[in-house]
Structure formats: C-alpha cells, structure tokens
Amino acid sequence: MLNVKHLSVNLGSSAGRSSKTLLNDINLHLGYGEKLAVLGANGAGKSTLLKCICGEFSNYQGDIILDHLSLKFWSGAERARQMAVMPQKVELAFPFRVDQVVALGRAPHGDELHSTALQRAAMQCADVWHLRRRNYSGLSGGEQQRVQLARVLAQIWRAEKNADGRELPRYLLLDECTSALDPAHQHSIMQRVGEFAGQGVAVLAVMHDISLAACWADRVLILRHGEVLACGAVELLADAQLLAEAYALDMPLAQRYAQQNMGWMQA
Amino acid sequence: MPGAAIRLQGPRLALLQSAALRQALLIFTAAGLLVLLILLSLRTGPVELTNAQVLQSLWNAITFADIQGQSDWVVRELRLPRTLLAVLIGAGLAAAGAVTQGVFRNPLADPGLIGVASGAALAAVAVIVLKDSLLAFWVVVMGPLALPIAAFLGGLAVTLVIYRLGTRNGQTQVATLLLAGVAINVLTGALTGILTYMADDQALRSMTFWSMGSLAHGRWPEIAALSVCIILPLCFLPRFARLLNALLLGEAVATHLGYRVQQAKLWLIAVAALMVGAGVAVAGMIGFIGLVVPHLLRLLIGPDHRVLLPASVLLGASLLLIADMIARTWLAPADLPVGLVMAVIGGPVFLSLLLQQVKHNRG
Numbered sequence: 319m320l321n322v323k324h325l326s327v328n329l330g331s332s333a334g335r336s337s338k339t340l341l342n343d344i345n346l347h348l349g350y351g352e353k354l355a356v357l358g359a360n361g362a363g364k365s366t367l368l369k370c371i372c373g374e375f376s377n378y379q380g381d382i383i384l385d386h387l388s389l390k391f392w393s394g395a396e397r398a399r400q401m402a403v404m405p406q407k408v409e410l411a412f413p414f415r416v417d418q419v420v421a422l423g424r425a426p427h428g429d430e431l432h433s434t435a436l437q438r439a440a441m442q443c444a445d446v447w448h449l450r451r452r453n454y455s456g457l458s459g460g461e462q463q464r465v466q467l468a469r470v471l472a473q474i475w476r477a478e479k480n481a482d483g484r485e486l487p488r489y490l491l492l493d494e495c496t497s498a499l500d501p502a503h504q505h506s507i508m509q510r511v512g513e514f515a516g517q518g519v520a521v522l523a524v525m526h527d528i529s530l531a532a533c534w535a536d537r538v539l540i541l542r543h544g545e546v547l548a549c550g551a552v553e554l555l556a557d558a559q560l561l562a563e564a565y566a567l568d569m570p571l572a573q574r575y576a577q578q579n580m581g582w583m584q585a
Numbered sequence: 586m587p588g589a590a591i592r593l594q595g596p597r598l599a600l601l602q603s604a605a606l607r608q609a610l611l612i613f614t615a616a617g618l619l620v621l622l623i624l625l626s627l628r629t630g631p632v633e634l635t636n637a638q639v640l641q642s643l644w645n646a647i648t649f650a651d652i653q654g655q656s657d658w659v660v661r662e663l664r665l666p667r668t669l670l671a672v673l674i675g676a677g678l679a680a681a682g683a684v685t686q687g688v689f690r691n692p693l694a695d696p697g698l699i700g701v702a703s704g705a706a707l708a709a710v711a712v713i714v715l716k717d718s719l720l721a722f723w724v725v726v727m728g729p730l731a732l733p734i735a736a737f738l739g740g741l742a743v744t745l746v747i748y749r750l751g752t753r754n755g756q757t758q759v760a761t762l763l764l765a766g767v768a769i770n771v772l773t774g775a776l777t778g779i780l781t782y783m784a785d786d787q788a789l790r791s792m793t794f795w796s797m798g799s800l801a802h803g804r805w806p807e808i809a810a811l812s813v814c815i816i817l818p819l820c821f822l823p824r825f826a827r828l829l830n831a832l833l834l835g836e837a838v839a840t841h842l843g844y845r846v847q848q849a850k851l852w853l854i855a856v857a858a859l860m861v862g863a864g865v866a867v868a869g870m871i872g873f874i875g876l877v878v879p880h881l882l883r884l885l886i887g888p889d890h891r892v893l894l895p896a897s898v899l900l901g902a903s904l905l906l907i908a909d910m911i912a913r914t915w916l917a918p919a920d921l922p923v924g925l926v927m928a929v930i931g932g933p934v935f936l937s938l939l940l941q942q943v944k945h946n947r948g
Contacts, residue, residue: 374837398841398842398843403841409835410833411687411833411835412887413887414887423842425831425842
C-alpha cells in the first residue's frame with residue numbers, strides 16, 4: 319500500500335525568508351484496489367503531491383512509503399515496474415507513431431518487442447487501437463491523452479512477480495487525465511481505470527471535475543492551501559459546506575454542486 | 586475487461602515487423618554504401634588507380650607489409666589516412682548531432698550551430714598557440730591527447746553554458762538556444778582570431794583551416810588519438826538509446842519510466858562534446874553533418890534512437906566522405922576546405938528546418 323506521512327514541501331531558501339509552503343503535513347493512506355480522487359482548487363498542491371509520490375520531486379520533508387519501504391530506497395527502475403504515472407500533457411519532440419509511444423511504456427520491463435499482445439490490449443482498453451499507425455503529434459488533445467493512458471496502462475498491465483512468486487503491488491497515478499476528453503470518453507476511460515483498480519491496483523487520480531470524481535472514486539482527499547481539508551469516503555462530496563470551503567464557492571452554488579454530486583453517486 | 590484481454594493472443598503487430606525490416610534494410614544499405622564510398626575515395630585523386638591496386642594496398646596496410654612502390658605509398662600514406670579521418674569525423678559529428686538533438690529535444694540543436702564546435706576550436710587553438718608559454722604544463726601532462734582533450738573541454742564548457750541558457754524546466758527555448766549559439770560563435774570566433782594573430786604568420790594561415798575545416802592535415806598519429814576519442818564514445822551510445830527514446834516524451838515521463846535523467850543527460854552531453862571536440866582538434870570546424878544526417882534519417886525511419894544512432898554513424902561517415910571527395914577533386918589541384926562544401930549542402934537544409942519550426946510554432 320501507499321502511505322504518505324507528514325509530507326511537507328517548502329520552496330525557496332530553507333532559512334525561512336521568501337520560502338513558500340506548497341504542502342504542509344499531508345497524511346494519506348491508499349490501499350490496493352482503492353480509487354482515491356485528489357481534489358482542490360487551483361494551486362492547492364494536488365500536482366505537487368503527485369510529483370512527490372512519483373519520484374519526480376524528492377526535496378520534501380516527511381516520508382512516503384511504498385509497500386513497507388520508503389520511496390527514497392526505491393531505485394527508479396524498480397519503481398517504474400510497479401508504478402505508472404500519467405501527466406496532464408505530453409508533447410513529443412520528434413514524430414513517433416502511436417504504437418511506438420505505447421511501446422515505451424514497456425521500457426522499464428525491457429520487453430517492448432515481446433509484449434505486443436499486451437500493448438494491443440492496452441491500446442484497445444484506451445480506445446486508440448485504430449490510431450496505432452498515426453503520428454502522435456497529429457492527434458487531437460483528447461486522442462493524445464488516450465494514447466498516454468494506453469502507454470501508462472501497458473506499463474503496469476500485469477503484475478511483476480518477485481523471487482518468491484508473490485505478485486508485486488501496482489500503483490497508478492493520474493494527473494487530470496481526462497481534462498481534454500469528451501464526456502463519453504471521460505466516463506468510459508474512468509470506468510476502465512476503475513476495472514483496473516478492481517485487479518488490485520492502487521489508483522490515485524488528481525481530478526478537476528467534481529462530478530466525475532463523485533461517480534468514480536471510493537475515497538476523496540480534498541486539499542486547500544497545501545493542507546488536507548478533508549479526507550474520507552466519496553460521500554464527502556455531497557457536503558455543501560465542505561465544497562464551499564474547498565473551492566471558495568458561494569453557498570448557493572456549493573449547494574447546487576453538492577446536490578448534483580449526490581445524483582452522480584447514486585447513478 | 587483489461588485482465589481478460591491479455592489472454593486474447595491477437596496477431597503480432599504486423600507494422601512493427603515491417604518497420605523493423607525497413608530499419609534493418611536501411612542499416613545494411615548504409616553500411617554497403619559506406620564500404621563502396623571508402624573504396625571510391627581511395628581510388629579518387631590525381632593519380633589514377635585500379636580497384637586491384639587499391640585492394641592490394643589495403644591488404645598490405647592490414648598486414649603491415651612494407652610500402653611497395655608509388656601507388657602503394659599514395660594509398661597508404663595519403664588517401665587511407667584522409668579517408669579514415671573523414672569516416673571517423675563524419676561518424677562522430679553525426680552521432681553527436683543526434684545525441685544533442687535528443688537531449689535538447691530539438692531538431693535544430695546541432696553542435697556547430699549552438700557553438701560547441703567553435704568552443705572546441707577556441708580551446709584547440711589556445712593549446713597550439715600557447716603550448717610554449719601559458720599552457721606548457723597541459724601539453725606535458727596530456728602528451729599526444731593534449732589537443733583533443735582540450736577541444737573536448739572547450740566543447741563541453743560551451744554545451745553546459747548553452748544548456749543553462751536555453752532550457753527552462755526541461756523545455757528548450759529554440760530562439761534562445763539559437764541566439765545564444767550565435768553569440769557564443771561570435772565570441773569564441775573573435776577570441777580564436779586574437780589568438781592566431783598573437784602567433785606567427787604561419788598560424789595566420791591556419792586560421793582559415795580552423796574556421797572552414799579541412800581533412801588535409803591528418804596523419805597516422807592524429808588518427809590514432811582521434812579513433813580513441815570517437816570510437817569509445819560510440820561504443821557507449823547504444824546503452825542510452827532507450828533513454829533517448831523515453832526523453833522524446835519529456836524529462837518528467839522519462840523519470841516516471843525509471844531512468845536517471847539528470848545523470849544520463851550529463852553523460853550524453855559529455856560524450857557529444859568529446860566526439861565533436863576530437864573532430865575539431867584534427868579537422869577544424871565542419872558544420873551541418875550533425876544537422877543534416879539525423880534529420881534525413883528521422884524522415885526515413887522515424888526517431889527511434891536504437892536505429893537512428895547506428896544509422897547516423899554510417900550515413901555521417903558516408904556524407905563527409907562524399908563532401909571530401911568533392912572538396913579535393915572539384916577545383917583540383919586546389920584542395921577546398923571540406924567545411925565549405927558541407928556548408929553549401931547544409932545551409933539549405935537548415936533553412937528548411939527553421940521554416941518548418943516557425944510554421945509548427947504558429948500552427
């Protein structure tokens with residue numbers, strides 16, 4: 319499982335002058351098969367939290383524990399075989415084809431050429447199989463996002479086994495992975511990600527769309543100004559007071575959102 | 586259902602295999618072309634030779650036999666060193682170009698354009714001019730490698746400066762990169778000029794050599810030093826091909842895929858600077874090979890570095906061989922600087938690339 323303990327991130331000098339607190343004392347637990355949505359207003363620290371967990375940013379206080387071992391002791395290659403990360407937007411420097419981009423997801427395992435069936439399944443899962451021969455740069459924003467999702471799914475499509483034959487846990491981190499998708503794809507993709515979690519993958523998704531979070535997540539973590547405002551079951555999203563605080567909304571508007579979320583949860 | 590889909594053994598990706606076939610074909614063709622060009626280059630020149638003579642001389646060279654007659658001497662002491670020089674330098678420059686473009690994530694990041702070569706030239710000229718005074722200790726310590734290593738350090742320094750100037754958050758700013766390159770080219774060019782004027786009249790003439798590039802000055806000792814500085818890094822590069830592929834998606838994604846990106850980038854920059862520096866130390870500044878060859882290959886086989894790197898080595902060597910043959914036969918008996926020939930070929934390619942980028946940024 320993933321455990322975040324007293325995580326704090328300060329930018330700037332350590333002497334305190336002009337230092338900015340991005341995250342302050344975050345605690346978080348994510349079990350296998352769980353779907354956690356991280357929510358909050360712009361600048362609340364959602365992406366920073368994700369960057370810390372995925373190893374992109376290592377200058378933090380506190381500890382992040384993956385499978386009983388602090389993240390600091392994981393090598394990049396080991397981590398990549400169990401944890402896949404989907405960033406918000408990926409632009410390509412040179413024109414790769416879609417299937418080549420997806421094959422890169424197998425790079426941590428070194429079996430790009432021997433896992434074609436798996437890559438195909440991942441591409442079908444993200445609904446990009448028909449685009450496989452297209453040039454990535456020529457795709458629309460939403461199509462590019464789906465290709466990235468296929469790459470990320472291919473990376474942890476099946477669990478690695480350790481020396482004793484025990485299946486190693488898998489983690490999937492998503493950073494607003496549906497921001498450029500149409501509603502139909504938003505829901506179908508999140509449903510596929512949910513099925514993935516059903517296989518025992520721990521899924522943490524930074525999300526912008528509260529309603530999508532309401533109908534998808536098991537649990538939510540709501541951040542505000544770098545601190546945990548609330549953490550608990552998805553039903554929290556039906557709490558108008560909480561939404562008003564989290565997003566600095568007017569009460570009537572917050573009530574409308576809460577009601578809408580209630581509807582999504584029942585759906 | 587993702588789990589169930591694995592068990593569906595679909596047909597293997599036919600495209601992957603046909604692409605692999607195309608790539609293998611290209612590598613073989615390029616290798617064959619290079620061999621043919623080497624033989625042609627050994628034949629070409631004021632003294633007409635037959636294929637049999639050339640092959641006989643090559644065999645003599647391999648078996649270290651004594652030189653037998655004029656034609657043997659021409660091949661082994663004049664044409665073979667020059668041909669090998671062209672092959673080594675062309676290979677090194679093209680590979681260095683592919684690598685810097687991968688690291689900077691930009692097709693315009695050519696070692697010549699961004700000032701790496703001129704930094705290397707400055708360091709090399711400094712060693713030549715100051716070898717009896719200021720830099721005497723360096724020449725004593727480094728021995729025969731003094732020149733290439735100095736050029737490597739000069740090139741490395743410029744690359745690091747350019748990288749600092751032109752890159753924000755792992756994203757290369759093309760305009761900053763190119764303009765910083767122009768500025769550094771001007772600065773190092775001026776310093777190189779001042780150094781050559783500090784030296785004697787003889788050195789004045791070699792100013793032309795440094796700025797235009799020529800393969801006329803390579804003899805066996807230079808080739809020995811050069812081959813160490815180019816072949817070793819080339820052997821090292823395939824290990825980084827996958828990383829360079831991952832880097833196409835950005836530094837963050839490469840980190841997520843488990844690569845130690847910052848460390849690898851430093852290695853790659855150093856390797857590129859070593860190959861460019863060594864080439865510059867022997868042949869002066871020869872531009873555009875690192876720009877033209879990888880660009881052409883990306884159009885043909887795509888940007889997969891596992892193929893792009895070896896193909897660049899082969900095609901870079903071939904291109905410089907062709908340019909050198911043009912250089913020494915076109916206005917014979919005059920020996921044109923090969924850098925001029927490359928500039929004539931490379932300038933238009935650079936311009937078209939630039940226009941493409943402008944269009945891309947607007948669209």
